Amino acid sequence: MNKAKASVLDEFCTGDLGFLVTSVRNGIQDALERELAPLQMTVPQYVVMNCLAKGWGRTLSDFCRVLAYDSGAMTRLLDRIAAKGFIRRVENESDRRSSLIELTELGQAALPQARQVTEVAFRRLLAGFSEKDAETLHKLLSRILINAKPD
Numbered sequence: 001m002n003k004a005k006a007s008v009l010d011e012f013c014t015g016d017l018g019f020l021v022t023s024v025r026n027g028i029q030d031a032l033e034r035e036l037a038p039l040q041m042t043v044p045q046y047v048v049m050n051c052l053a054k055g056w057g058r059t060l061s062d063f064c065r066v067l068a069y070d071s072g073a074m075t076r077l078l079d080r081i082a083a084k085g086f087i088r089r090v091e092n093e094s095d096r097r098s099s100l101i102e103l104t105e106l107g108q109a110a111l112p113q114a115r116q117v118t119e120v121a122f123r124r125l126l127a128g129f130s131e132k133d134a135e136t137l138h139k140l141l142s143r144i145l146i147n148a149k150p151d
Contacts, residue, residue: 031124032046036117041084044077045086048077052102057101086104
């Protein structure tokens, strides 16, 4: 008796989607780590610095949300970035219990090269994609993100 092959959608619903997305995320992380290594920078360090430059966050809790880190892990990450001289903590005038994070001149100087090497990695990952493919990928991933939000 021939068993009908499950549809891709059915396979996705049995866990394949999660496995595929996790595998893609890990592949992206590995590619970025390889490109950033010569700069003595990790992907999470780059994410924090890039978020600072783009105005997407300035506090420990902002970065915890972006990277899905707990406050202890984020404090250790910020300590490592500060030890490299890329960021500094400054007093938060509106909340003395917390500090604000800002890029130092060294961090501002390192960021363009880090952005350049991450672009190289992403272009390599998207090799063979047409503009239409990229638009479709964006649309489909965006739809999953929308569906993932709680009602």
